[in-house]
Amino acid sequence: VPASKGEGKLTRSEMMARVGQRNTRPEMAVRSALHRSGFRFRLHRTDLPGRPDIVLKRLQTVIFVHGCFWHQHAACRRAARPKSNVEFWDAKLARNTARDEAVIRQLEASGWRSVIVWECELRELGWEARLTTTLTLRQASAD
Numbered sequence: 688v689p690a691s692k693g694e695g696k697l698t699r700s701e702m703m704a705r706v707g708q709r710n711t712r713p714e715m716a717v718r719s720a721l722h723r724s725g726f727r728f729r730l731h732r733t734d735l736p737g738r739p740d741i742v743l744k745r746l747q748t749v750i751f752v753h754g755c756f757w758h759q760h761a762a763c764r765r766a767a768r769p770k771s772n773v774e775f776w777d778a779k780l781a782r783n784t785a786r787d788e789a790v791i792r793q794l795e796a797s798g799w800r801s802v803i804v805w806e807c808e809l810r811e812l813g814w815e816a817r818l819t820t821t822l823t824l825r826q827a828s829a830d
């Protein structure tokens with residue numbers, strides 16, 4: 688894949704280097720939005736499956752901020768697979784999505800609901816309102 692160095696784009700190796708990294712820019716954007724709306728949360732709880740990025744205990748809800756490529760956002764152009772090393776990427780990305788699904792099942796089994804925020808959504812107007820509305824509805828049902 689030719690590394691396209693457009694605005695906001697990362698080369699494959701830069702993306703590789705970011706895997707598993709915490710406190711990424713998209714994650715920080717989501718955290719700021721939650722703060723602004725007064726939600727209380729904790730970060731990276733290692734005692735929960737998948738070590739969720741953000742944990743809203745009172746709402747029994749976790750938030751994952753997912754990169755579209757690594758977590759294979761369905762029907763998203765940012766999730767397009769590389770055209771070289773096809774087998775390698777197919778296997779690797781299939782492992783990632785299988786792991787994500789298993790984590791959500793495990794969380795559900797212990798009473799946690801998961802919200803996934805996709806990196807591409809953060810580029811659309813209105814994502815913040817959508818997220819806080821989702822959480823506010825849960826807050827109402829938790830009260």
Ligand SMILES: [Zn+2]
Nearest residue numbers: 755760763807
């Ligand atoms: Zn996406």
